[in-house]
Amino acid sequence: MDRSRRISLIIFAGIIILFILSWIIKSTTLLNVGTESLLSIRDAFFITFAAFLTLAIFSFLYKDNPYYKFAEHLFVGVSAAYWMCVGFWSTFVGNFIPKVSTTLSNFFEVPPKEFDIFYFIPLILGLMLLMRLSPKGGWLSRWSLAFIVGTTAGLNLIRYLRTDFITQVSNTFIPLLVDWNGIGPFFSDFSLSASGQFVMTLGNWVIFIGVFSGLIYFFFSKEHKGFFGHASRVGIWVLMITFGASFGYTVMGRVSLLVGRLTFLFKDWLGLIS
Amino acid sequence: MKRQVPVLITFIVGTVLILSVFFPPAERLGEDFSIFFDIIAVFAFFLGGGNLLRIHFGKVYQKREDWGFSIVTLCGFAIMMMAGLFKLWNPGGIAADVAAPGSLFQLMYDWIFNPLGASMYSLLAFYVASASYRAFRAKNIDATILLIAAFVILLGRTPLGMYVTSWVPESFSILQIPNLAIWIMVSPNLAGQRAIMIGIALGVVSMSLRLILGVERTYLGVDNE
Structure with missing residues (x-):
């Protein structure tokens, strides 16, 4: 084992030991405050982990290192999943499901609304968008993209004319x-x-x-x-x-x-x- | 089929949305299209997630450089997805808000997503400071104006700015740095922002028209797909 690898392993071991120590000390502190034992262990873990991640990001100020890369890669994975879940629950379950299926509305425990067959259009276009991942059917995603581009263009044309052009010109006089x-x-x-x-x-x-x-x-x-x-x-x-x-x-x-x-x-x- | 249909879709959707502003009966159509847009955007998030999985699984499978970190991405993604989709530890069950206090999803947001995002952006404070030290030289009148404006705004937002010019009498209060900073923000800064906004608005309008009328088709990509 060469010297640099040995040093890296010692640093890694040191961080692990410090992490566990911090977790134990924080758990004890939270227990003394009166938090329930299991909750204090859980919260102490999350606080210690957040501190580790913060320091890992700041370590980039010295130079690129494995701890920064760990935090960076974790951020990518977690943020992708976060936005997917928020989109799924707020838009898909909140706006789409109640309009197309009473059974699914009851399953997700959201109040059903009046059935609207036109709501299958975004479903079909959405599925066509996923065809982007397919090597042969990729061109189908253009239809969904065209809908997105058309909506953006139609909405922005009016919105920008009203708020960023007419209002701003008017406020200048x-x-x-x-x-x-x-x-x-x-x-x-x-x-x-x-x-x-x-x-x-x-x-x-x-x-x-x-x-x-x-x-x-x-x-x-x-x-x-x-x-x-x-x-x-x-x-x-x-x-x-x-x-x-x-x-x-x-x-x-x-x-x-x-x-x-x-x-x-x-x-x-x-x-x-x- | 591959190019004409998308151009037609863009034209119809764009035109309907513009007309919905002028014809009240079509107003509901405009609202529906906005919701359709949001629903398709959810699929775009899933497309992004699918692409992320494809890239990182490929990296792990081929054992490319730093493949171990791809496992971190995949684990973070999987845990957050399970926490969000199955509403794990959510005190209100499936009916509750996905981000209910105490849920694993909210805990991961509070203690992983939020600290990482804030730390990542705060890191820029150091780089902006070092970049400004190198770039901010009063070489000419334009650079000097920029330097003075930035300096006044920075100083005006700190207690030091108030402390340094607190002796200035009320009848000359515009010369107090915090007041000067506010005046810069609401007068010359506003004028510049407004000029930029008007320019952007004209650009957006012309680009939207080009897209709706099918003059601009670069978003369709190349034909050999």
Whole structure:
């Protein structure tokens, strides 16, 4: 046995011992809190296993290793099964079964609804989709795919036109003078307060000019020269602020997830923080 | 048969869904098609699961590199599937919600699926931080604007941002970093997001029309299948 393999085995044995120790200690802690014995053993196992998985994922920061691969592969299998089960119970049993069979509705203990023969269409199309796995009948899955594509296209065409186009354009036409009572009061009450008239007015100007300059930047049918070029330049600046803000938000989101995991490790698992 | 029928299906389904918005009697048809879509999507999940099994069984059977980890995937998949489909340890039996508290399915979600997902995504915090350290250089005015916006948003979301500019008087409160961060989010950021959203909406509409009218057929793949 070469040296690296021996070291790997020692690390593996160490992790197993630590896992069992953690399980026992956690079970004892939960028992002392008053949890039922079997439940405490079960919960202690799951908490220890979750901690192991969290540390296994974080171990990738050092380098790719078998523990990370274990966690990664487990995640793939569990998440695939999770979405399949959720889809089966919520959509298939919840929406399909009650419409096609009273016997099956009674079996799954869901209230049956009025029989609708058209609900066999998605069943047939769904089964045709599974033909994708067959080497010869794969082309049949195109019919189901065509239904999916047609539904997505039909729904999205209206939805995007309504919410992302008409609503957004409409919301861009906003008053460029907020709470306007004349030039005199504007200067006499001038302040840089976050809720003040000047800041609100400036915000509306930025939104109005920003949206139009941003759209001009995305308009490639005309060369970006002269006024068009300047407007496009402003559009780039607005987009840069957007990307910066999105980046900042993404980082904060990831950091809060990290804080959540560290809280789990130090609070739920190790019990070091209250 | 292999190409014309799918194009016809896309055309009919897409047109019916658009018309259902304008003709109230057809509204129910639109709702039904949406449910049909969800039901077919469940089969798509099963297709994905079947494909996953095929790949990993193949890997184990042929003893390809890292085949041992494929067993982990298969075991995780099998246990979660059994827990979900047979509602194991579910206190309410078959009639209860699949994710009822105390069920094996919910326990596996809480202690395996959720920690793995959260840890995987939180890992990105380190990579984003290291990438931004390398990429964020105020080389030109565009990069400087991006850098300042990101810095203000990050600082504005932490107690430090409040602490550093707490001395700024109320009449200049927009210069307080948390307020500035909020203003960036609701004004220039909103403008940029809106421009992008309008662009995306126009793209989606044109692509949907191309699909419904059969101009765009790449989703059908090649003919030698």
